[in-house]
Amino acid sequence: MDILDGVAAILLIEDDPLLRRGLQLALGRHGHDVRTAGAGEEGLRELRADLPDLVVLDLMLPGVDGIEVCRRIRATSEVPVIMLTARGDDFDVVGGLAAGADDYVVKPAQPTVLDARIRAVLRRAAGTADGVRVHGDLRIDTTALTVSLRGGPVALTPTELRLLLTLSRAPGRVFSRQQLLEEVWEHDYLGDSRLVDNCVQRLRAKIEASAANPEYVRTVRGFGYRFGPV
Amino acid sequence: MRRLGLRARLVVAFVLVTVLGAAAAAWSSAGSASAALVTATQARLCESIAGQVGAVAPQLTYPPDQEALDRLRAAVGPDTLVTYRGLRSGTDNGLATGALRAAVRNGDRLVTQRVTAGDRPWLLVGTPVMITAPDGTRTASGIEVYAVRDLTAVEAQIDDLTRSAATTAALALPLALLLALLAAGSVLRPVRTLRDTARRLAAGDLDARSPPRGADELAELTATVNEMAESVQASMAAMRRMQADARRFAADVSHELRTPLSTLTAVVEVLAATTDGMAPDARESAQLAITETHRLVRLVEDLMEVSRFDAGTAHLRVEEVDVAGAVRDCLRARGWLDRVELVAADGVESRVVLRADRRRLDVMVANLVGNALRHGAPPVRVHVRADPAWVWLEVTDGGPGLPEHVLPHVFDRFYKADAARTRTPGSGLGLAIALENARLHGGDVTAGNTGAGGGARFVLRLPREGV
Numbered sequence: 171m172d173i174l175d176g177v178a179a180i181l182l183i184e185d186d187p188l189l190r191r192g193l194q195l196a197l198g199r200h201g202h203d204v205r206t207a208g209a210g211e212e213g214l215r216e217l218r219a220d221l222p223d224l225v226v227l228d229l230m231l232p233g234v235d236g237i238e239v240c241r242r243i244r245a246t247s248e249v250p251v252i253m254l255t256a257r258g259d260d261f262d263v264v265g266g267l268a269a270g271a272d273d274y275v276v277k278p279a280q281p282t283v284l285d286a287r288i289r290a291v292l293r294r295a296a297g298t299a300d301g302v303r304v305h306g307d308l309r310i311d312t313t314a315l316t317v318s319l320r321g322g323p324v325a326l327t328p329t330e331l332r333l334l335l336t337l338s339r340a341p342g343r344v345f346s347r348q349q350l351l352e353e354v355w356e357h358d359y360l361g362d363s364r365l366v367d368n369c370v371q372r373l374r375a376k377i378e379a380s381a382a383n384p385e386y387v388r389t390v391r392g393f394g395y396r397f398g399p400v
Numbered sequence: 401m402r403r404l405g406l407r408a409r410l411v412v413a414f415v416l417v418t419v420l421g422a423a424a425a426a427w428s429s430a431g432s433a434s435a436a437l438v439t440a441t442q443a444r445l446c447e448s449i450a451g452q453v454g455a456v457a458p459q460l461t462y463p464p465d466q467e468a469l470d471r472l473r474a475a476v477g478p479d480t481l482v483t484y485r486g487l488r489s490g491t492d493n494g495l496a497t498g499a500l501r502a503a504v505r506n507g508d509r510l511v512t513q514r515v516t517a518g519d520r521p522w523l524l525v526g527t528p529v530m531i532t533a534p535d536g537t538r539t540a541s542g543i544e545v546y547a548v549r550d551l552t553a554v555e556a557q558i559d560d561l562t563r564s565a566a567t568t569a570a571l572a573l574p575l576a577l578l579l580a581l582l583a584a585g586s587v588l589r590p591v592r593t594l595r596d597t598a599r600r601l602a603a604g605d606l607d608a609r610s611p612p613r614g615a616d617e618l619a620e621l622t623a624t625v626n627e628m629a630e631s632v633q634a635s636m637a638a639m640r641r642m643q644a645d646a647r648r649f650a651a652d653v654s655h656e657l658r659t660p661l662s663t664l665t666a667v668v669e670v671l672a673a674t675t676d677g678m679a680p681d682a683r684e685s686a687q688l689a690i691t692e693t694h695r696l697v698r699l700v701e702d703l704m705e706v707s708r709f710d711a712g713t714a715h716l717r718v719e720e721v722d723v724a725g726a727v728r729d730c731l732r733a734r735g736w737l738d739r740v741e742l743v744a745a746d747g748v749e750s751r752v753v754l755r756a757d758r759r760r761l762d763v764m765v766a767n768l769v770g771n772a773l774r775h776g777a778p779p780v781r782v783h784v785r786a787d788p789a790w791v792w793l794e795v796t797d798g799g800p801g802l803p804e805h806v807l808p809h810v811f812d813r814f815y816k817a818d819a820a821r822t823r824t825p826g827s828g829l830g831l832a833i834a835l836e837n838a839r840l841h842g843g844d845v846t847a848g849n850t851g852a853g854g855g856a857r858f859v860l861r862l863p864r865e866g867v
Contacts, residue, residue, distance in 0.1 A: 186659050192666035199670050256658065260715060278662035278697050281669045359729035360759050363719060392720075 178292055181222040182206045183213035183239065184254070185231050193226070196281035202288070210234030214242055221249060224288055227271070228254045229262045237265040244270035248327040250291045254279060267368035272329040273355060274362075290356035294332035303338055306400040308377060308386060310338055319377055329354065330373045333366075337387060337397035346394040370395060406591070410584040411577070418576035419569060426565030434558040441554045442512060442523060449525050449547050450510055452476045457529045457541075464543060472529070472545065481546040500526050504544050514551065521551040590618045594625060601625075606633040651707035657700045664693045695827075702829040705763075706813065709836040716757045716840055718866045723752040723761075723784055723791055730765045731782075740769055741781045752786045755866030760837045765793065767830035768845070768858045772797040774826060776856055786864070790843075793860040801849035802856045810847045811835045834860070842867040 180202045184190040187208065194204045205222065207213035210231050217225070225243060229236030240251055253266045253274040263274055272291055275284050299313035307320045315331060317324045326334065332354045337345060345353075351361030354369075370387055378384045390396050404412070456475040460468045469489035473482045481490040503511045504526035513524040529543035593610045600608035609629060612622040668690040675683045708714040724744060731737045744752075754761075765782070772780045776797025783794040802810060809815045814828040835845045843862035850857045 186663070189659055189663040189666065192663040196666040196669050199673060256655075260717075277658055278665040281666050358733060359726075360733075360762055364717075 178202050178223040178288065179220075180204045180224050180226060180288065181213065181216055182226045183208075183210065183231065183236075184226075184228040185209060186228075193279075193281065193284075197226075197285065197288075200281060200285040202285075210236070210239040213239060217243060217247070217249070221247065223249070224291060225249055225251045226254065226284070226288070227251055229266055230256070237262070237269045240266055240269040240271050248325055250294075250328055252284070252287055252291060263362070264364065267364060270327070270372060272327060272369075273365065286356075291328060293356075294328035294354065305338060305341065305386065305398055308400070310334065317377070324376050326373070326376065329369055330376070333369050333373055334377075334387075334397075337395060341398040341400070342396060344390045344393050344396045350394065366395070407584050407588050410587065411580040414580035414583060415573065415576045418579070419573050422572035422576075423566075423569035426568045427562075430558075430561040430565035433561050437554055437557060437561075438551075441551065442514075445523055445549045446510055446512060446525055449476060449545070450527060453527060453529060453545050457531075457543075460529075460541075460543070462531065462541060464541075469543070472543065476545055476547055479548040482543065483546075484541075484543045497524075500524055500546075501544075504528050504546070508538065508540060521555045523549045523551050525549065590622060594618070594622055597625065597629075601629050601632070606636060647707055647710045650703060651711060654700050654704040654707060657696075658704075661693070661697050661700055665697055668693045699827045699829075702827040702833060705833055706829055706836070709833075709840070714836070714840055716760070716867065718755050718757055721754050721756050721758050721761060723754050723786075723793070725751075726758065726761050727765050727782055727784065727793070730762045731769065733762075734766060734770075736769060736773065739773060739778070739780060741779055743781055743783045752784060752791055752864075754791050754862060754864050756841055756862060757837075760840065761862075764834045764837050764845075764860055767834040768793075768795040768860060770826065771795075771830055771858070772799075772856065775799065789864060791862050791864055793862075794857060795860070796850050796857045797855045799855050801854040802847060807847055811845070831858075834858075838862065840867075 180197060182190060182193055182197070182204055184193065184206065185208055190206050190208065194206055197204045205216060205220075207216050210233055213225070213227070214234075216222075227236050227240060227243075231239065234242075236253065240253070243249060243251060250273075251271045253262075253271045254277050255262045255266065255274050256277055266274060273287050275287055295315065301312060303310040303312065309318045311317070312335060317326055317331065317334065333350065336350065336353050347363040347366045348359070348361065350366045351357040351363065355361060355365055357365075370389075371381070374381045374384050374387055377386055385400060386398060388396050388398070452475050453472070456472050460472065464472075464484050464487070466487055466489065469482045469484060469487055473480045473489040476482070479490075481488065481492050483489075497513065497515075500511060500513050505528070508528060508530060510525060510527040512526075515522050515524060525547045527545050529541045529545060530538045531541045532538050590610070590613060597608045597610040606629060609626050610622050612619040612626070671686050672690050675686050678686060705714075724742065727742055728737070731740050731742070769780065769782065772795050776799035778798055780795070780797045783792075783796070785792040785794065811831050813832045816828065831845070831847075838845045838860055841862050843860065845861075846859050848857050848859075849855065
C-alpha cells in the first residue's frame with residue numbers, strides 16, 4: 171500500500187446491499203480497493219482472512235451489532251476503524267468510541283467527506299521523523315513509529331500514536347481539544363471533542379501506570395491536555 | 401365591602417339563630433315565671449289583709465269610734481290607714497290614689513293597685529269593711545282600710561330570674577359558636593376538597609379527583625367535576641397519542657429515508673464526475689438529480705432534527721465557545737465570509753465566551769444568516785452584543801423587511817411568506833430549528849424589522865452560562 175498515492179485496502183461492513191454497493195463504487199472512484207461484508211460475523215471473517223488498511227463499519231448491523239464488532243476488532247488488531255452513524259444517535263457514537271473506533275461519519279455520508287476522513291486516518295501512520303524521544307520509562311521512536319514502555323513494545327492504533335506524537339512533540343505545552351482535533355483528526359471547527367477524550371483514555375490505559383493519576387498525558391482542566399513534563 | 405367567606409357567613413347565621421332562640425326561650429320562661437310570682441304574692445297579701453280585716457270587723461261597734469279604727473289598723477299591721485267618714489287611723493302616705501279610693505268607696509270588694517314610689521315597687525290594697533246582716537245581706541259599713549305592702553323582695557326574685565335567663569343565653573353563645581364551627585367545617589370540607597381538586601386540574605394534574613361522599617348536592621357536584629376531569633383527561637390522552645403517533649411517523653419516515661438517501665448521496669458523486677461525456681439533456685438530468693438529492697438530504701436531516709426536538713431527545717453538548725470565532729468559522733465553512741459583515745458592538749470585550757453546544761450554535765447562525773441571504777438583500781450583517789448574563793447575535797439585512805402579517809409565522813414549520821415562491825432552496829425548517837435550538841439553550845430568537853432601512857432583523861439571545 172502506498173498511502174501517498176491514496177490506494178488503501180478498505181473493508182466496508184454495511185448490511186444494506188444497495189448502500190454497500192453505492193459506497194463501494196464511490197470509494198472505488200476515490201482510488202480505494204474496497205472489499206465488503208454484509209454482516210458483523212462476515213466482516214470479522216474477512217478481517218482475519220486478509221487484514222485491510224482500514225475498516226468502515228456501519229453501527230446499525232443485524233446480528234452482532236457494530237459496537238460489538240468494533241470491540242472484537244480491537245481485541246486482536248490496531249487497524250483503524252471509521253464508524254457510520256446516524257446523527258443525534260449519541261448513544262452509538264459514545265459506545266463506538268469507547269469500543270475503540272478512531273473516527274465517525276454521520277449518514278448520509280458524502281463519499282468525499284468519508285474519503286477525507288479515511289486519508290486523514292491513514293496519514294496518521296506516516297509522520298515527520300525526528301529521532302527517538304525518551305520520557306521516563308516511555309520510549310517513542312518517531313522514525314520506526316514504535317513505542318515501548320520499560321523496554322516492552324506498546325501496540326498503539328495510528329490515531330493513538332499520532333496523539334502521543336503530537337503531545338510529546340512539545341512536552342509541557344497545553345493543547346486544546348479543538349487543536350488536537352485539527353492536528354490529529356484533521357477535523358474542521360465542528361469536531362467532536364469526545365473523540366479526543368476517548369482516545370486519551372485508551373492511550374492512558376496502554377502507557378500509564380495509573381489511569382486515574384496519569385504521568386504522561388495529563389488533563390488541564392478547562393483547557394485540554396498536555397504531555398508531562400516527566 | 402369585601403364579602404364574608406362562606407364559612408364566616410355560615411357561622412354567623414348559626415350563632416345568631418342559636419343565641420336568639422336561647423334568649424327568646426329564657427326570656428319568655430322568665431317572663432311567665434315572674435307573672436306567676438307576682439300574682440301569687442299579690443293574692444297572698446290580699447288574702448292576709450282580707451283575713452285580718454274579717455277577723456276584727458265583727459267585733460266592731462257601729463258607728464265606730466277612733467279607738468275601734470285604731471284596733472282595726474293595729475290588726476292589719478303597719479303601713480295601714482283606716483278611715484270612717486271624718487275619722488282616720490294611721491298615716492296617709494299619699495300612695496292611695498283617688499281612683500283607688502273611689503273604687504273602694506263605691507264597690508264592695510277588695511281592690512289592688514301596684515305603684516312605684518321612691519324607686520321601690522309597692523302593692524296598694526284597699527277594702528271596704530262589710531257588715532253582714534243576720535239575713536245574710538252585706539252592706540258597706542263606711543269603714544275603709546288601705547294597706548301598702550312592699551314588693552321589693554318579689555321584684556328582686558324576678559330580677560334574679562331575668563338574670564339567669566340572660567346568663568343561659570350568654571352561656572349558649574360559645575357553645576353555639578363551637579357547634580357552628582363544627583357544622584360549617586363538615587359542610588365546607590367537601591367544598592374545600594373540591595376546590596383543591598379543581599385547582600390541581602387547572603394546574604394540569606389531570607389525575608386529580610375528589611371522592612364524592614353522601615348523596616347531597618355537593619356529592620353530585622363532586623361527581624360532575626370528576627366526570628368532567630375524566631373526559632378532559634381522555635381527550636388529552638387521545639390528542640397526545642395522536643401527536644405522538646404523528647411524530648413517530650415523521651421520525652420513522654425520516655429514518656427509513658436515510659439508507660436510500662445514503663446510497664443516492666454515494667452514487668450521485670460518481671454521477672457528477674462523469675457528466676462531462678454525456679449528451680446535454682442527459683447531463684442536465686444528471687445535474688438535476690444531483691441537486692435534488694442534496695436538497696432531499698438537507699430536508700430529511702432537518703426533519704429528523706425537528707423530530708428529535710418533538711420527541712424531547714435533543715441533547716446539548718455544552719462547551720466554552722468564542723462567539724465571534726464560531727460565527728466566523730460558520731461563515732467561512734459555507735463560503736459566506738465575503739457576503740456577510742461581522743460586527744462587534746462597541747464596548748464588547750474582544751472575546752465573548754459562551755457556554756453552548758458548538759454544533760447547534762453553528763446551525764443557528766447558519767440558518768439565520770442563510771435565511772437573510774436567501775430572502776433579504778445585502779448588506780447582511782451579524783452583530784455580536786453581550787452583557788454579563790446574555791449574548792445577542794443580531795442578523796440584519798438590507799431588504800424590504802418582513803410584512804406585518806408574516807411576523808407571527810416566520811418560525812412556523814414550512815411557512816412560506818410568499819405563496820407563489822414555494823421552491824426556495826431552504827428546507828422550510830431552518831428558522832423553526834434555530835428557535836428550537838435557542839430554546840434548548842435557554843434562550844430565544846425574535847423576528848422583527850430594523851427601524852430605518854426596514855430590513856429584517858432576527859435576534860438570537862443565549863445565556864452565557866448555558867442551561
